[in-house]
Amino acid sequence: MTVQATSPKKEHNGLRTLSTILLVAFFTVLAILIIIPLWALLLGTFKGGAELFISGLNLSIQPEKLHLKAWKYLFTGVMSDGTYGPHDYFLWYKNSLMIVAIQGVLTLLASSWVAYGFSKYNFKGKNVLFLCVLLVMMIPLEILMLPMYTQINAMGLRNSYAGVMLPFLVNMSAVFFFKQFLEGVPNDLLDAGRVDGCTEYGIFVRIIMPIMLPAFASMAVMVCMGAWNSLLWPLLVISSMDKYTIPLGLNTLFTPYGNNYDLMITGSCFAILPLLILYLLAQKFIVEGMTAGAVKG
Numbered sequence: 477m478t479v480q481a482t483s484p485k486k487e488h489n490g491l492r493t494l495s496t497i498l499l500v501a502f503f504t505v506l507a508i509l510i511i512i513p514l515w516a517l518l519l520g521t522f523k524g525g526a527e528l529f530i531s532g533l534n535l536s537i538q539p540e541k542l543h544l545k546a547w548k549y550l551f552t553g554v555m556s557d558g559t560y561g562p563h564d565y566f567l568w569y570k571n572s573l574m575i576v577a578i579q580g581v582l583t584l585l586a587s588s589w590v591a592y593g594f595s596k597y598n599f600k601g602k603n604v605l606f607l608c609v610l611l612v613m614m615i616p617l618e619i620l621m622l623p624m625y626t627q628i629n630a631m632g633l634r635n636s637y638a639g640v641m642l643p644f645l646v647n648m649s650a651v652f653f654f655k656q657f658l659e660g661v662p663n664d665l666l667d668a669g670r671v672d673g674c675t676e677y678g679i680f681v682r683i684i685m686p687i688m689l690p691a692f693a694s695m696a697v698m699v700c701m702g703a704w705n706s707l708l709w710p711l712l713v714i715s716s717m718d719k720y721t722i723p724l725g726l727n728t729l730f731t732p733y734g735n736n737y738d739l740m741i742t743g744s745c746f747a748i749l750p751l752l753i754l755y756l757l758a759q760k761f762i763v764e765g766m767t768a769g770a771v772k773g
Contacts, residue, residue, distance in 0.1 A: 546742040568725035591654030693761030
């Protein structure tokens with residue numbers, strides 16, 4: 477009687493197949509858990525405010541209760557009774573897009589400059605200054621708001637977009653992330669640029685910035701998402717309704733006399749689109765940018 481030994485190759489293939497099945501099952505469950513709240517949010521845009529107040533967001537579908545009144549008001553300003561109400565949603569949308577675009581570009585540039593200096597240059601007090609960067613990352617924004625507001629007010633930037641953006645143009649998390657990314661860029665590239673007669677600014681623009689594109693794409697999603705969703709700081713700085721952003725504008729729908737849940741949920745659902753588009757455009761760079769600084773050399 478002979479006993480046939482199992483081939484190591486077959487065992488390896490079996491384990492590989494089992495691990496693949498488990499991974500697929502895990503990520504399928506994870507995707508469902510992520511999609512369910514988004515689906516409930518989308519369904520809520522077709523329901524009335526009274527129903528949302530009573531039942532909240534849920535997955536039940538009752539065709540006779542679904543309507544497009546909130547979407548119609550959102551895009552046209554026409555209320556359910558045919559009259560025109562205040563219609564500032566797209567003004568808030570334009571304000572948010574402008575702030576995100578300007579703050580996103582300037583934050584990426586300024587943060588990458590600071591990170592480049594920390595990573596590729598040696599100067600007195602470098603370690604102390606970088607320690608300050610790490611300390612600022614640990615301080616909650618709420619603690620910094622009072623001195624920030626005092627400074628912005630003294631500079632005459634209250635109730636302006638500059639006052640909203642200026643304190644966040646150098647993002648400490650972005651500085652740390654970019655520094656770790658640049659640690660993996662060999663200094664020989666910089667020396668080669670200097671030999672070719674490139675200036676220090678030219679080295680950053682022509683050599684470093686193209687290499688940092690994956691890092692820029694990864695951090696752009698986080699920076700823009702933070703600027704788009706920011707509520708507390710713009711609430712302190714901006715006082716004119718014509719300068720409101722999406723979070724501030726939607727916040728005005730909560731009043732002591734009634735809450736427009738249907739319009740708020742519809743506006744929130746439509747507000748997701750810019751971040752979703754940005755993520756889809758940058759997704760091929762995100763994994764590369766997140767992992768590039770993990771291994772040096």
